[in-house]
Amino acid sequence: xxxxxxxxxxxxxxxxxxxxxxxxxxxxxxxxxxxxxxxxxxxxxxxxxxxxxxxxxxxxxxxxxxxxxxxxxxxxxxxxxxxxxxxxxxxxxxxxxxxxxxxxxxxxxxxxxxxxxxxxxxxxxxxxxxxxxxxxxxxxxxxxxxxxxxxxxxxxxxxxxxxxxxxxxxxxxxxxxxxxxxxxxxxxxxxxxxxxxxxxxxxxxxxxxxxxxxxxxxxxxxxxxxxxxxxxxxxxxxxxxxxxxxxxxxxxxxxxxxxxxxxxxxxxxxxxxxxxxxxxxxxxxxxxxxxxxxxxxxxxxxxxxxxxxxxxxxxxxxxxxxxxxxxxxxxxxxxxxxxxxxxxxxxxxxxxxxxxxxxxxxxxxxxxxxxxxxxxxxxxxxxxxxxxxxxxxxxxxxxxxxxxxxxxxxxxxxxxxxxxxxxxxxxxxxxxxxxxxxxxxxxxxxxxxxxxxxxxxxxxxxxxxxxxxxxxxxxxxxxxxxxxxxxxxxxxxxxxxxxxxxxxxxxxxxxxxxxxxxxxxxxxxxxxxxxxxxxxxxxxxxxxxxxxxxxxxxxxxxxxxxxxxxxxxxxxxxxxxxxxxxxxxxxxxxxxxxxxxxxxxxxxxxxxxxxxxxxxxxxxxxxxxxxxxxxxxxxxxxxxxxxxxxxxxxxxxxxxxxxxxxxxxxxxxxxxxxxxxxxxxxxxxxxxxxxxxxxxxxxxxxxxxxx
Numbered sequence: 001x002x003x004x005x006x007x008x009x010x011x012x013x014x015x016x017x018x019x020x021x022x023x024x025x026x027x028x029x030x031x032x033x034x035x036x037x038x039x040x041x042x043x044x045x046x047x048x049x050x051x052x053x054x055x056x057x058x059x060x061x062x063x064x065x066x067x068x069x070x071x072x073x074x075x076x077x078x079x080x081x082x083x084x085x086x087x088x089x090x091x092x093x094x095x096x097x098x099x100x101x102x103x104x105x106x107x108x109x110x111x112x113x114x115x116x117x118x119x120x121x122x123x124x125x126x127x128x129x130x131x132x133x134x135x136x137x138x139x140x141x142x143x144x145x146x147x148x149x150x151x152x153x154x155x156x157x158x159x160x161x162x163x164x165x166x167x168x169x170x171x172x173x174x175x176x177x178x179x180x181x182x183x184x185x186x187x188x189x190x191x192x193x194x195x196x197x198x199x200x201x202x203x204x205x206x207x208x209x210x211x212x213x214x215x216x217x218x219x220x221x222x223x224x225x226x227x228x229x230x231x232x233x234x235x236x237x238x239x240x241x242x243x244x245x246x247x248x249x250x251x252x253x254x255x256x257x258x259x260x261x262x263x264x265x266x267x268x269x270x271x272x273x274x275x276x277x278x279x280x281x282x283x284x285x286x287x288x289x290x291x292x293x294x295x296x297x298x299x300x301x302x303x304x305x306x307x308x309x310x311x312x313x314x315x316x317x318x319x320x321x322x323x324x325x326x327x328x329x330x331x332x333x334x335x336x337x338x339x340x341x342x343x344x345x346x347x348x349x350x351x352x353x354x355x356x357x358x359x360x361x362x363x364x365x366x367x368x369x370x371x372x373x374x375x376x377x378x379x380x381x382x383x384x385x386x387x388x389x390x391x392x393x394x395x396x397x398x399x400x401x402x403x404x405x406x407x408x409x410x411x412x413x414x415x416x417x418x419x420x421x422x423x424x425x426x427x428x429x430x431x432x433x434x435x436x437x438x439x440x441x442x443x444x445x446x447x448x449x450x451x452x453x454x455x456x457x458x459x460x461x462x463x464x465x466x467x468x469x470x471x472x473x474x475x476x477x478x479x480x481x482x483x484x485x486x487x488x489x490x491x492x493x494x495x496x497x498x499x500x501x502x503x504x505x506x507x508x509x510x511x512x513x514x515x516x517x518x519x520x521x522x523x524x525x526x527x528x529x530x531x532x533x534x535x536x537x538x539x540x541x542x543x544x545x546x547x548x549x550x551x552x553x554x555x556x557x558x559x560x561x562x563x564x565x566x567x568x569x570x571x572x573x574x575x576x577x578x579x580x581x582x583x584x585x586x587x588x589x590x591x592x593x594x595x596x597x598x599x600x601x602x603x604x605x606x607x608x609x610x611x612x613x614x615x616x617x618x619x620x621x622x623x624x625x626x627x628x629x630x631x632x633x634x635x636x637x638x639x640x641x642x643x644x645x646x647x648x649x650x651x652x653x654x655x656x657x658x659x660x661x662x663x664x665x666x667x668x669x670x671x672x673x674x675x676x677x678x679x680x681x682x683x684x685x686x687x688x689x690x691x692x693x694x695x696x697x698x699x700x701x702x703x704x705x706x707x
Contacts (some may be wrong), residue, residue, distance in 0.1 A: 003320050009135035016370065027079070030072035030668065032657035033065075041592065042613040048589065048627070050654040059220075060176065061642055062651070070642070070653065070673045077672040084697045087706050091693040096686060097433035098491040104642055106413045106426045108401065109133060111165050112392035115141065118221050124684030130187075141168060141187055141552060150563045152676045154683050158203050161187075162210035168231075169196070169204045169213050175676060178222065182215055184232060192502065197238075205256045208280040209564055214263050215255050222597030222645040224251035227265045236672030241265060242276060242287060249600035252295075256280065259395045263295050264301060270481060270604045273298045277308075277326070290329045304349040309335070311347050317516045319344040321356065336369070343515040348389060351396035351534040357389060362456050362507065362514045363598070364388065364486065364553065366402070378416055379423065384407045384444040384458045386486035395516040399424070405489040406459035407503075408441035410435065431491050438465050440497060442487070447540030453521075457534050458487035458515065459546065461502035471575075471704050473502040473547035475538055479510035479530040480559035481605060494691075495696055497704050501553075502546060508533035510559075524607050525614075528622055531566040538567075538574050550576055551698045565624025565655060568633055575634040577702035579695050584639055586651040587623035589617070596646045625651070628658045631667035635696045639691075640673040647675055670698075 081088070084379070104118035113134055117126040119637040127145030131137065141161070156173035159182045168187050171180035178295040182196040182204060201218040202555035215238075217226040228238040243265045244250045255264040261592055263283055265276045272295055276287035290301060290308065297311035308329055310322045318694070323335050336356065342365070354369045357366035364662020366378045366389040380387055390401035390413060402423075410429035411507035417424055440462055446454040465471055475498055479486045485505050493503050507513035510522025510530035522530040538552050553576045556564045561583020568578055584590070591609050607615030618628050640652040657673040663669070700706070 007018075022302070027684070029076050029660055030069060030658055032069055033651075041609070042616050044613075044616065046588070046620070049588075050657045051667050053653045054650040054655065058648065059643075062630060063246070066650075069657075070649070072264070073520075073653075073656065073671045074673060074675075077670045080668060080670050081311075081697070083493050084706070085701065086703055088578055088690075088693045088697040090707070091696050092689065092690055094433070095492055095693055096688040098394050098431045098435070098494065098628075099685060099689070100430045100432055106401075107131075108391045108393055109163065110305075111163065113161075113165060115161070115393075116354055119685070124148065124686055125156075126384060128159070128587075139187065140190060142170060142185065147172060148684075153609070157201075160204045160206055160639075162206045163208060164210040167193075167210060169215075170205065171204065172534050173198055176641055176674075178209065179218055180647050184213075194232065195204075203254050205254050206280070207283050208261070213625070214265075214278075214283055216252050216254055223248065223524070224253065225579060227252050227254055239284065241278060241283065241399070246293075248480075248594075249603055251601060258392075258672070262303045266300065266301075267293075268298070271296055272604070273300065273479045275299065275301050277301075277303065277329075287363060288326065288329055288505040290324070291332075300347075302347055302349040304351065304481070307349075309347055309349045309354060311344055313338075313516060317520070318342065319516065321347060321354075340515075343512065345512075346389070347348070348392065350392070350400075352398070355389060355397075355400065359484075359515070361466075368400070374413065380404065382409065382442075385409070385485040386441060386541075401426075403427075407458055407487045407489065408437045408440045410437075410489050410491070410701075413606060414498075429489070429491070430688065431494075435491065435494065444487070445540075447537050447544075449529075449536040450532050451529070451532075453509070453529075453533075454564070455509075455537055456507045457504050457537050457541065458504055458507070459504040459541075460493075461489075462498065462500070463495045465500065465502055469542075469545040471502060471546065472500060472551045472553075473504055473541060474553045474555070475504045475506060475534070475541070476555055477506040477534050477537075478556060478558075478560040479506075479508040479522055479534065479563055479565060481510075482512040482516065484511045484513040486513070492692060492696075493595075496700070499700060500702065501705075504537075504546070506534055506537040508537065508563075523605055525618060527618070528566075531563060531570060531622065534563055534567050535571045538571075542574075542606075552702070553579075553694070553702065555579040555581070557583070559584050561585065561647070561652070562587060562624060566622055566627075568636070569624060569627045572631060572633045577635045577637075577699050579637045579699065580639070581622070582644055582647045583638065583652050583655065584647045585624040585655040588652065590617045590648075591619055595646065621680070625655045625658060628655070628662050630662050630664055631642065633659060633663045633667060633669070635668040635698075635702050636670070637695065638669075638671045640671070642675045644671055668698075668702075680702070 035052045037051040055061045055066050081581040101121040105116045107114035107116040113130040115130045117128050118286050123145050125148050128141040129138050129142050152172045153176050155173045168185040171182045173180050180199045180200045182200045182629035183192045184194050185192045187215045200215045202216040204213045212231045216224050219225050225244050227242045228419045229241050230238040242265050249269045250267045252267050262277045267274050272293050273292045274293035278287050306326045306529040308324045314320045318338050320338040321336035322332035324332050342357045342360050350353040358365050358366045367375045373695045387404045390403045392401050405411045413427040415424045442460040444458045449455050510521040561580040563579040564578050565585040609616035609619050638652050640649040642649050
């Protein structure tokens with residue numbers, strides 16, 4: 001009865017537009033007003049009483065009722081987390097203690113210099129430095145701490161040094177909207193000499209003469225529509241090198257070939273691509289089209305001399321590598337055929353070899369192929385790991401920079417000596433408070449999903465943890481866009497492992513962990529495989545004794561947050577607690593609104609419910625917001641970013657509001673909106689750890705662990 005009275009009062013305040021009075025008692029959650037709203041599509045009528053939480057003036061959010069509700073939820077979040085302040089502080093101290101205060105990267109050679117970043121003790125952000133390869137004093141390139149002063153949010157985006165080494169083009173975002181400002185800095189003088197734009201996103205590429213840059217413009221709907229050429233000192237609009245006008249679902253991006261001679265302009269959606277080349281020596285030249293787009297055919301390229309190397313799925317789902325001449329870019333000849341076992345994920349055309357990244361049986365693989373056809377696979381031996389090419393900024397790499405980690409091996413930077421055929425360790429992630437890898441163990445399991453498909457799960461735990469059906473476990477996954485979730489190291493998760501909680505990563509369908517078909521089998525009409533895989537992985541871990549019944553917590557963000565919403569609708573009793581970061585949970589409404597930043601580009605991933613009744617019904621059948629029902633839900637922590645252009649704040653806000661109204665339990669449900677941040681939450685290496693300490697504190701408390 002008391003909750004009903006609080007709900008009524010809160011509802012009346014929200015409905016009347018009251019803001020100052022919106023301070024609910026700390027022990028009672030805010031209850032959002034239900035305002036009649038419905039729409040009909042394909043003859044189906046959908047009620048959406050929380051539609052009002054979408055500010056009609058978005059991306060500006062100034063509706064008094066909306067802000068009142070978000071602030072009320074934030075106040076309730078703080079009140080509910082207050083009893084865990086001691087645990088949070090201990091966790092934060094642990095997390096911070098594992099951070100090397102004066103950390104620095106391994107220098108990367110580029111031109112006449114080698115470049116690196118470092119953290120000074122206490123700094124939240126990096127300082128970027130360089131020194132001559134031949135020896136000499138170090139020189140400041142850019143100070144993020146200086147740039148971040150006065151900003152609650154700061155993110156350094158693309159940065160690129162001019163070929164002559166004099167200038168730096170760099171991009172910054174100070175509110176989380178992912179609309180970056182590009183500036184040009186004179187490195188020696190340490191001063192910016194001009195501002196290019198305030199609406200960029202993505203890479204910045206220099207012309208060969210260091211007199212111009214190519215950048216990508218994002219429009220009001222956060223669509224990457226144009227590649228522009230800016231000549232330094234030029235006023236007026238920058239020249240458009242390419243504009244995407246054919247398909248509003250496509251986005252433009254830029255890169256540079258490994259030899260530095262070509263600027264690569266690509267336009268893609270999630271499954272189809274089209275690539276053009278312009279010479280870095282003359283970026284205003286007419287772009288060279290590699291091959292016209294064909295629905296479902298993805299390709300990317302690199303160039304060495306007059307040879308174009310193409311990675312494409314045109315003849316095999318796991319991609320092949322082909323070659324073509326710059327003079328005849330559409331005539332492709334297979335160099336490496338597609339394979340059912342080997343999935344090719346990337347290529348880099350160095351002067352003396354082609355580096356091919358891929359995965360075999362779900363494990364990362366890097367192969368160096370010489371022009372005579374001989375191949376060398378780099379040696380990695382752990383049962384589960386992640387490995388990738390690192391920063392290699394020059395045309396050739398006799399010492400190939402690599403990144404490596406496993407669930408128990410800290411992030412390691414290697415140089416692979418191509419001539420000697422051996423790995424040279426350049427850096428191992430330090431854990432200042434101490435880390436003994438011999439105290440932890442990792443396994444790779446295969447759990448059978450309900451349709452008979454075997455799903456890999458990587459699990460790490462502290463020695464002494466026994467799969468005897470009495471333990472606690474945290475399960476993580478993503479499962480979308482063909483993005484894999486590889487078994488890598490995290491010093492942060494030691495705070496869970498050391499408290500007896502095992503940590504598992506489920507490599508579910510929707511990612512491309514086991515190949516491109518693995519991705520295809522978790523999208524569009526097969527989207528529910530992703531959710532089923534996660535639920536079945538959790539049940540399989542229970543059955544195998546890795547956790548006691550009801551003792552699995554889970555987390556995911558963005559599309560992984562959609563996953564969290566779907567699995568708590570499907571199997572709420574399976575999970576002890578769930579954390580959903582910036583969750584994509586209002587899927588149907590978002591996919592019906594083509595004015596939103598990303599919607600047209602998302603249709604190849606989820607389907608187009610505007611034109612297809614089948615897509616409409618399928619999306620509605622799993623959309624977490626639409627499928628909230630009167631049942632008991634596990635304790636939930638939900639986050640959002642007010643300036644998030646990827647998952648708009650109202651998606652989690654509406655979801656939480658509906659859950660509060662419908663769910664039948666008294667379990668904790670807390671919701672926090674970062675009012676000055678975007679998709680990635682707060683910035684700064686220590687500030688970000690404070691939010692992680694909150695998350696871990698919430699999870700551990702639900703396991704009954706408070707120390």
